[in-house]
Amino acid sequence: MAFSAEPTAAGTPSAALPHVATDADRGFLDALFLGPYGENDTLLEKLVVEFLRDHVYWRRNFHPEDPPAIPTNAAQQPGYQAFEARLRRELHQLSASLKRSVPFHSPRYIGHMASDLLLPGLAAQMLTLPYNPNNVSEDAAPVTIDLEVKVGLQLARMLGYPSDPAQPHCAFGHLTSGGTVANYQALRLALALKAFPVALRSAAVPDLELPADDWAAFNTGPDAATALLVQWQDWLAQQSPRERRRWREAVQVQRIEHLGMAGFFARHADLKVPKVLAPITAHYSWSKGLKLMGLGRAQLELLPERGMRLDADALEATLQCCERERQPVLMAVAVLGTTEYGTIDPVDAVVDARDRAQQRGLGFSVHVDGAWGGYLATLFRNPDGSLRALDEVRGGFARFPLPEVHAAFAALGRTDSVTVDPHKLGYLPYGAGAFICRDHRATALLAEAADYVFREGAAGPDVAANYLSRYRQLGQFVPEGSKSGAAAAAVYVTHQVLPLDHLNFGRLPAQTVLAAEALHEAAWRLARELDGVARVVVPFAPDSNLVCLAINPCGNTDLATANAFVRRIHDDLRCDPGQPLQLKQFFGSMTTLRPDAVGDVEMRRILGSIGIDPATLDPDGANDNDRLVILRHTLMNPYLVDHANGISYIDRYLAYLGRRIRGLLANRT
Numbered sequence: 286m287a288f289s290a291e292p293t294a295a296g297t298p299s300a301a302l303p304h305v306a307t308d309a310d311r312g313f314l315d316a317l318f319l320g321p322y323g324e325n326d327t328l329l330e331k332l333v334v335e336f337l338r339d340h341v342y343w344r345r346n347f348h349p350e351d352p353p354a355i356p357t358n359a360a361q362q363p364g365y366q367a368f369e370a371r372l373r374r375e376l377h378q379l380s381a382s383l384k385r386s387v388p389f390h391s392p393r394y395i396g397h398m399a400s401d402l403l404l405p406g407l408a409a410q411m412l413t414l415p416y417n418p419n420n421v422s423e424d425a426a427p428v429t430i431d432l433e434v435k436v437g438l439q440l441a442r443m444l445g446y447p448s449d450p451a452q453p454h455c456a457f458g459h460l461t462s463g464g465t466v467a468n469y470q471a472l473r474l475a476l477a478l479k480a481f482p483v484a485l486r487s488a489a490v491p492d493l494e495l496p497a498d499d500w501a502a503f504n505t506g507p508d509a510a511t512a513l514l515v516q517w518q519d520w521l522a523q524q525s526p527r528e529r530r531r532w533r534e535a536v537q538v539q540r541i542e543h544l545g546m547a548g549f550f551a552r553h554a555d556l557k558v559p560k561v562l563a564p565i566t567a568h569y570s571w572s573k574g575l576k577l578m579g580l581g582r583a584q585l586e587l588l589p590e591r592g593m594r595l596d597a598d599a600l601e602a603t604l605q606c607c608e609r610e611r612q613p614v615l616m617a618v619a620v621l622g623t624t625e626y627g628t629i630d631p632v633d634a635v636v637d638a639r640d641r642a643q644q645r646g647l648g649f650s651v652h653v654d655g656a657w658g659g660y661l662a663t664l665f666r667n668p669d670g671s672l673r674a675l676d677e678v679r680g681g682f683a684r685f686p687l688p689e690v691h692a693a694f695a696a697l698g699r700t701d702s703v704t705v706d707p708h709k710l711g712y713l714p715y716g717a718g719a720f721i722c723r724d725h726r727a728t729a730l731l732a733e734a735a736d737y738v739f740r741e742g743a744a745g746p747d748v749a750a751n752y753l754s755r756y757r758q759l760g761q762f763v764p765e766g767s768k769s770g771a772a773a774a775a776v777y778v779t780h781q782v783l784p785l786d787h788l789n790f791g792r793l794p795a796q797t798v799l800a801a802e803a804l805h806e807a808a809w810r811l812a813r814e815l816d817g818v819a820r821v822v823v824p825f826a827p828d829s830n831l832v833c834l835a836i837n838p839c840g841n842t843d844l845a846t847a848n849a850f851v852r853r854i855h856d857d858l859r860c861d862p863g864q865p866l867q868l869k870q871f872f873g874s875m876t877t878l879r880p881d882a883v884g885d886v887e888m889r890r891i892l893g894s895i896g897i898d899p900a901t902l903d904p905d906g907a908n909d910n911d912r913l914v915i916l917r918h919t920l921m922n923p924y925l926v927d928h929a930n931g932i933s934y935i936d937r938y939l940a941y942l943g944r945r946i947r948g949l950l951a952n953r954t
Contacts (some may be wrong), residue, residue: 323941400921408780418770421760429770446697450749457725464656465570467720477730506648559615597634622658627831659705663791720918
């Protein structure tokens, strides 16, 4: 939706958005965070002191017959006092330096994807840190490794995946340092599934219904490949120990994990290296991931957008082209909340395209990069895990969600894997990303044994018990060799206190969507107030809780001049460690719109809406005229509208923005 002097054909935002929180919402929100003014310091201090003392009691009651290693008069020794003095000096210096940090906690911060931290997660992480569990095996983390496995099931339920460990095809998830590593894990699992049927054929395993040739094997698809893996495991279990070992080794030496990319594709010369298809707005971690995996950046094909969402027709055309050219596809990626714009790709159209391609013999995985928007799924879930209808979700919002956005979230359960970042819209400390796959049985292909860490356990008839026992050796399946158990505790406790449904956790992202709708409306008012001074445009209506603004001084038609003007505005909004923090009124971020991302038609529409001559756009230019610079606002803070004090930081921000625009233009004149 574009805002200028007149309403556009897309419509005008409602003049009466329902963004007033109820008393119940206020009480709920008031208890969740330390607070912009540190209002809940007493609660956090009580929790920290209580559980620090509890930790000390635990230490003192572990073999209390042992004498204290540190004598009671140690604090009176000169060496002790000198160390304490140095420690205090460094900590005071650190504390002073950290005052120059970005004030993510403040409702004056509407920049990047960061905000205040939820008290349950913050307290749980601080409580767990002195125990220092390493979540790679139960030997190093007997408590928190179970919590991490349960976190995976909590997130699976939120996404619509099977989440009962008693089900053989139950989902599985684990934490990572962030969404980037979770995306790497998605590539790793997809490649293992894609290549495994080829390895079975090469090893000539008897008694299995194997594909007819390498092309068919390489395009089996993730579900069929998982089923073939289960058949293989069942067949192995029926063999003698000696035969079992012989056949396991025979298949292992044929696997891509053993041969490497060069060896595997040299051995199967009729197969090409598979492609990854992703929208042009995909995070740069996909480029890094393909390099890291050895697939190569050339195998990442970026697909065009339509309305800032993946163009489903372009995906279908690309898949048909791949089929004609016998070009395998490893994965199609859909983004659930793009980093720059918060837009939601048509996940339903992507999984439909996968199913049609599979019927034609072109199998591949579908992964959703929901690093940003994953927790928005709580708005679409009932407490029993069922999906809410579109009209139910829409209650209380002006336009969220659009039918296509609801359809995208409804289709999450049909995808193969998802990335979610608890340290983004989960409001938890860095680094806590998460990877979740729909069928945990496929993770057997990722297992890496290390005798000094892991041990094999005999499988029993209890499926749920086997599930939990298997993943207590978590390090076998994840990229990391060390993992913080404190992060797992933080996520688990948060999800327990705030279950992942619309009545609990969902009330928090609901506030952020309402804030985005409030900014959407207020931008229209700002555009009218600046009529004749500058053009202010929302280039596309938000799908979630990110809102962008394009700005151009009236009378200017040159793209480079408009970009320089917006960059000057952003200079007032960005963090500057060389200045006192209090000099900044608000903190915002910026991004760009590129023709290759939005398409020529959309780019011309947006440029025209702010009075820029499209002829001044040079896609090959190097003088700030190959893209449009826009302001970007991430509306995570739940206190952007302070009803108790009658303050709207959204209105204050736009009033400030209006003053800065007028001031800059006056100075320029």
